[in-house]
Amino acid sequence: MFRQQLTVVRPGTRTDRSGSTVDDWSPAAVTRIPVTRVHVQPNQQTETVGDTRTVVTTGLRVLSAPGTNPDVRAGDRIEFGPSNLLYQVQGEVARWPDPTNSSRVHHVEFTMTRVTG
Template structure:
């Protein structure tokens, strides 16, 4: 998939006695005309790191037609 708009969405760090958990998330918006071939739970490799699609993928329809204008979703990576 090309022509993505990827923006920081979530950065969380939790520290306890046994570990430090870090969750990093990004909101992704596709280019116009992108087919909705991504599903909740899919894994995506970006910049050498593996992320998981978090939640359902939003499908934005083209005005006055049955085609897809673009899709939006959140991808997250958890470590620790």
């Protein structure tokens, strides 16, 4: 069941003109982190038809294998699927405690969304 893989894309940082530190999504600045032993399943799909465009939102739910604690954070982007489509992690990443040892993570769950149109 946990035979899928994805790639976490994490931004670097840079200083903008006002001196603030901001995310840097340029190809040279991002870090790619391969993640294996996950199960990805459909979560939500919506389509909104407007006068000038159609917006399609696709949501997926990701669960890691028991005993794993992949390095995924809110705000990361995820490359997934045969075409390496880019998704955005939505909300906080849930790290579920092991029922027999609360100091360990049993598994991780999060949702990711892709919006086109």
